[in-house]
Amino acid sequence: MKIGIIGCGNLGTSILEGIATKMPEIEVFASKRNINSIEKYSSEKVTVTSDNVALISNCDVLILALKPYTVLPFIQEHKEYLDADRHTLVSVATGISIEEILKSSGSNFGIYRAMPNTATAVNESMTALSSNSDPLNRGEFVAEIFNGLGTTVRIDESLMDAATILGACGIAYVLRFMRAMIQGGIEVGFDAKTATQIVSQTMKGASELILQNGSHPEQEIDKVTTPKGCTIVGLNEMEHSGFSSSLIKGITASYKKINNE
Numbered sequence: 001m002k003i004g005i006i007g008c009g010n011l012g013t014s015i016l017e018g019i020a021t022k023m024p025e026i027e028v029f030a031s032k033r034n035i036n037s038i039e040k041y042s043s044e045k046v047t048v049t050s051d052n053v054a055l056i057s058n059c060d061v062l063i064l065a066l067k068p069y070t071v072l073p074f075i076q077e078h079k080e081y082l083d084a085d086r087h088t089l090v091s092v093a094t095g096i097s098i099e100e101i102l103k104s105s106g107s108n109f110g111i112y113r114a115m116p117n118t119a120t121a122v123n124e125s126m127t128a129l130s131s132n133s134d135p136l137n138r139g140e141f142v143a144e145i146f147n148g149l150g151t152t153v154r155i156d157e158s159l160m161d162a163a164t165i166l167g168a169c170g171i172a173y174v175l176r177f178m179r180a181m182i183q184g185g186i187e188v189g190f191d192a193k194t195a196t197q198i199v200s201q202t203m204k205g206a207s208e209l210i211l212q213n214g215s216h217p218e219q220e221i222d223k224v225t226t227p228k229g230c231t232i233v234g235l236n237e238m239e240h241s242g243f244s245s246s247l248i249k250g251i252t253a254s255y256k257k258i259n260n261e
């Protein structure tokens with residue numbers, strides 16, 4: 001199985017790096033119109049090209065990492081080179097549905113939509129993956145590609161917008177939360193660098209507690225909230241100021257926006 005990455009920009013290049021590191025036995029073709037920025041990836045297993053027709057004719061799984069508005073025109077333009085018995089189409093473009101891709105490519109293609117986040121750059125992405133009933137049954141292979149960039153969860157396509165909010169926009173919500181903690185840390189005495197280090201590792205540790213223990217956040221919170229202690233006083237003060245409520249409201253506001261409500 002050969003993988004083609006069409007549109008090796010920010011995300012496409014992360015995907016290329018992930019495959020080269022985690023699936024080194026797989027042959028990859030990577031394209032963009034100006035290949036200067038990706039020539040350094042050229043190797044025995046990686047072919048860098050600006051020729052999309054050559055890429056399509058050489059590869060089985062085609063990852064479309066183009067800007068959203070260019071995805072459907074690209075498929076229409078290259079329709080004559082696409083073969084449903086061979087090619088699986090994987091789109092990472094925000095907001096382009098499986099139905100729209102099917103209409104552009106013709107029926108019978110296995111189509112996947114993947115929604116990673118910017119943590120692909122450090123192989124810690126949360127990628128949501130959905131598909132039609134792929135006749136070539138390549139779901140595990142496609143998941144393996146994105147597992148190379150972090151973790152993958154299979155979802156119904158109807159939840160793709162919700163996954164975009166929680167996972168992709170979620171990076172920004174978490175970072176804003178971290179910024180606020182750092183600002184608080186500076187107010188209680190740390191310089192910015194030390195506060196950032198403490199907050200970043202604390203965030204990582206809190207995530208690992210949930211991921212590794214499989215526990216509910218409140219169970220872990222119970223372990224650090226001594227009765228009448230400083231943690232519960234601080235937590236309750238945050239809640240009086242609308243902490244949980246503002247996060248939930250922000251997430252639902254983003255969700256309304258993505259749905260043009």
Ligand SMILES: NC(=O)c1ccc[n+]([C@@H]2O[C@H](COP(=O)([O-])OP(=O)(O)OC[C@H]3O[C@@H](n4cnc5c(N)ncnc54)[C@H](OP(=O)(O)O)[C@@H]3O)[C@@H](O)[C@H]2O)c1
Nearest residue numbers: 007008009010011032033034065066067068093094117118
């Ligand atoms: N960045 C993220 O973390 C992230 C997360 C989730 C989803 N996405 C989605 O991923 C897609 C790409 O985002 P991005 O941030 O990586 O954009 P980007 O950096 O602009 O990458 C797009 C690349 O496509 C290339 N390109 C344009 N036309 C082409 C063609 N005809 N053939 C081959 N390559 C072509 C461009 O390079 P040339 O101009 O040299 O051709 C460019 O490098 C978007 O649809 C976005 O919605 C991104």
